[in-house]
Amino acid sequence: MNTENDKKPQNGSYASPPCLAHEIDPAYFDPMAVDPAQARDVAHWRKAKREELRAARKALSVEQHAIISEQLSEQLENVLHARFGGAKGHVLSAYWPIKGEPDLRKLMVKLHQAGVIIALPLVETKAAPLVFRRWTPETKMVRGDWNIPVPPADAPQIMPDIALAPLVGWDGDRFRLGYGGGYFDRTLAALDPRPLAIGVGYASSRLPTIYPQPHDVPMSLILTEQGVQAG
Secondary structure, three states: OOOHHHOOOOOOOOOOOHHHHHHHOOOOOOOOOOOHHHHHHHHHHHHHHHHHHHHHHHOOOHHHHHHHHHHHHHHHHHHHHHHHOOOOOOEEEOOOOOOOOOOOHHHHHHHHHOOOEEEEEEOOOOOOOOEEEEEOOOOOOEEOHHHOEEOOOOOOEOOOOEEEEEOOEEOOOOOEEOOOOOHHHHHHHHOOOOOEEEEEOOHHHEOOOOOOOOOOOOOOEEEEOOEEEEO
16 A cells, blocks of 8 residues: 655655555554555554654753653652552552653652552563563662663562553553564563553653554553543
């Protein structure tokens, strides 16, 4: 279904969504489709959107980033109090911020002090589900995949009750646009019981759709600095 309109212009974005499905019939797109051409077009479209959304968040000033991070931390606290009574004794998988992601590290310390058990995800085996190691403010971090700080190998492995997933983009059906490695989707599919999965990101990164594919797992809810957006 490729056409000349699908070609990538010089400004780095696509002229239209994958396969021009929206121009034929807005309800046409089949999220369970496995057509190779459609999957290829979706992958190209997602790559362009990642670049666009990451550039937008990197353009935020230090002050803007700090304000949004603080607002998002407050919104997350509200969710934890409303759904888990504060989450004391529960395992919360957080994340170490990279590439302009909202910074929730102050909240991680606060939650730890309030009795929430904090974990951080990491890649232990390529193309396999993530593992989760316990984190405290005293943890001596080491460099993991993509040079992201992670707890060391002797930190206890624990399973999360609540898992935060940083978003590059998101849509109203709670699907998450990540970095393209598929690790979080693979992990959620493997966990039993499945944790409450909270997609964390910027309100401005909402998309009409991410064109979900069969491997995409929706979040339990999407949370931005404006509160719960879907879920």
